Amino acid sequence: MLVFNQFGSKINYENGKCANCNRYNTSPAWCKTCDPQKTALGWTSGNKNIDDCIKELQLNATNYEDVIEWIPFNRLNNIQKVGEEFLALWLDGVRLIQYIKEPTQSRVPSSGIRLKILHESKNLSEILCKFKELIQSKDNSPKVYGLTQDTSTDEYILVFDFKRYEYCGKCANCNRYNTDFAWCQTCDPQKIAQGWTSGIKDVDECIKEFQLKTARYEDVIEWIPFNRLNNLQKIGEGGFGSVFSATWLDGKRIVSGKSTENVRSRTPSCKVALKTLPGSQKIF
Ligand SMILES: [Zn+2]
């Protein structure tokens, strides 16, 4: 049911009630009267012009998930350069409305996000112009989450989302369209990087670094426990080491369907080749 308050705003009972003013929210878990002010309090970038710019955007926010924020640099982790951009994990994470009993403000902790250095950084007003322009652009460009500043170089950096495609289906974790078939780059790389270990810290870190920048399910690099390999047969010997064939019980990752209904699966018991790496201990 829709009714209108004295400001003429739509009120939808399904948006839940504001805990502050006890009136119905104006969008899911968001009260336009109370929430923007709360969001604009309790933080500073250390620069008045930046604070003013972001607070102005926050005071006009009509949706919890669209709030632009100042993201302290130490809330970003695992920053990796990929092409002209950087990828990182945002520890607090992207805003997400969760529907438990009623809509609730929440976050997706350790979200994968993209970073882009704003090279206009020499002139602050140019940076803020560019920043606002990117937020307000209507050309389907990826959603902007906010701004951060590299504390070692003082450069201002845009924090933003990946491109998402309706035809790739929705991510069950963050409820946004996927960034590739059966893959959400905000949520899935972190999940893949958890729950396994090779037993050697350096090896884990190396593989996790690859996992955290994975853009497609089929491209995931993984640690394969030796007992998941069967029928080992030596098929060659070279200057670099020995080559074996084997059966990988779990198998390659594949996406079947390639539509909004796509599902992740494996090709169990597939044949793979193994090569000993120079310098490693003799394991056979
Ligand atoms: Zn309120």
Ligand SMILES: [Zn+2]
């Ligand atoms: Zn997701």
